[in-house]
Amino acid sequence: MRRRTLVAVCVFATVAVWASDSLGLTTLESGSQSEATAVTAAPGDVVLLPCYSDGSVNPLQTRWLKDGRELEELRVTPGDDPQRRLVVLGDGSLNFRSVAGGDEGVYRCEATLPGNVTWRARVVLQVANIPSRHPDCSWHLAGDPTEVFFSCTWPDCYPDPMLIWSQHQDADLERPGHVLASNVTSVLQVSINRSLLAQGHTLRCVAQHLKLVGGLNRTCSFTLDEPHPQISPLVWAQEGSNMTLVCTETASVPPANTTWRRAAEVAPLTPSAKYILSQDGSAYSLTIVNVSRDDEGDYFCQSENPLALRQTDVYLKIRGSSDYTGAVVGIFIAALIVGLSAVAAKVLFANRHRICLGGPFGPLDEDRGDVLSLVDSDEDQIFQAIPRLPPITEPHPTTMVQIHRLPSGDQEDAGNQSTREEPQQLVNL
Structure with missing residues (x-):
């Protein structure tokens, strides 16, 4: 693995006597705080932070501090454990065999030179860091409702990356889009008039950094889509109970800001003793505590993103005991x-x-087997099984009904040829 070696060189043109005492000890300091040497390295680089650069003189003793605190593990003499990642060399320099994340900070060297002279130097070590995640794209409305702010953030990146906002007419990002803004920073914000946005447009943020392997960039983007909140149009609730209204919104890109409103109120509902607002993914819930007749009416679920504002309503009906x-x-x-x-x-x-x-109601006692025979009084011939009816004195034809009792199966006997005559009943129709 190829590693770079970086050496920080201190400038001594501003060396001055800082203090002296009765013991003859003199303290010198290299430059002021604003003139401290700065070194930038990537993880894995070899870095050398010098303390005293006069090659003819080596410090008798060297002490290093990081962010004002002494590094006890660095108090070694030349030749001690050369395999250590951090080593103080003979000339007092601090050698990083492999820079890692967390090594960044302000380093201060205090070296004791021959002649009872103390030398101090400051070096700022900056370790480049490339986050593994992509930038974060977000949006919010400006004070002017016609303006929308889009923000691109890539925190924990050092040095700061180059962020570029661009707008594309569709989701095809291979073709170059219109550059809206660019800057070397970890947060880039751009303001766009809502009239310039349309359904299907794509807004993209590209993060460029010299330390990205192969020149690969990190991106985040929005392909704009209008919100479409959904809710049941009518809900019933029992008086005195707690009622929860649920509104879902899954289509909006970027994600819409969803709020609840009552028909008679302009401002959105806020959490209180009466209302409990919650969100679970794409579901936005409004819980009404101890509903009463006063809570009956329309409630609006309103979703707004950079493209449009859409709302749907639900009517809450209250039932009493x-x-x-x-x-x-x-x-x-x-x-x-x-x-x-x-x-x-x-x-x-x-x-x-x-x-x-025409009989009475009730269960039948037995299967009587009665048969109705219709006989025309003008007929001369009557079946032998039915006796002839007496003549009728009435001049006009009359239909007579004669009822016969038919023998049941248990009364018939193959050996008995006698027949039992049943009384005949005549009904004049």
Whole structure:
């Protein structure tokens, strides 16, 4: 693996006497805080932070501090454990065999030189960091409702990347789009008039960095789509209970801001003792605590994104305890009527023969086997099985009905040839 070696060189043109005491000790400092040497390295690079650059003199003792705190593990003499990642060399320099994340900071060297002279130097080490994730694209409305802010953020990146916002007429990002803004920063924001946005347009943020392997860039984008909130149009609730209204919105790109409103109120509803607002993915819930008749009415679920504002409404109907009582009584009466109708129909069906013959209701005691024979009084010939009827004195033809009793199966006997005569009943029709 190829690694770079970076050496920080201090500038000593501003070296000055900082302090002296009665013991003859002199303290020198390399430059001011604003003139501290800065070194930028990538993870894995070899870096050398110098302390005293006069090659003819080596410090008698060297002490390194990072962000104001002494690094105890660096207090070694030349030749001690050369395989360590951090080593203080003979000239007092701090050697990083392989820079890693977390090594960045302000380093201060304090070296004791021959002649009881103390030397101080400052070096700022900056370790390049490329986040593994892509930039984050977001949006919000400006003070002017016709303007929309799009923001691209790529935090924890060092040094700052080049961020570029561009607009494309469709989702084909291979073709170059219109560049809206670009800058070397970790956060880039651009303002766009809503009239310039349309369904299907794509807004893309590209993050470029010299440390990206192969020149591959990181991106985030929006392919704009209008919101379409959905909710049931009518909901019933029992007075005194808690009622939850749920609105779903899944089509909006970028994700829409969804709020709840009442028909008589302009401002969106906010969490309170009466209303509980929650979100679970694409479901936005409004819970009304202890509903009453005053809570009855229209509630609007409103979703807004850079393209458009869409809303849908639900009507909340409140039932009182008396409403339930009347409903129960009505259901009981309806069930009673249906039951009585079924019983009456069954009785009529069971006595259908009696009804046709004009007999009384009730169960049949026996199968009488009566037969009705229609006889025309003007006929001369009558079947032998039926005795002749007496003459009728009435001048106009009359139909007579004669009832005969037919023998049942258990009364018939193959050995008995005698027949039993039944009394005849004549009915004049």
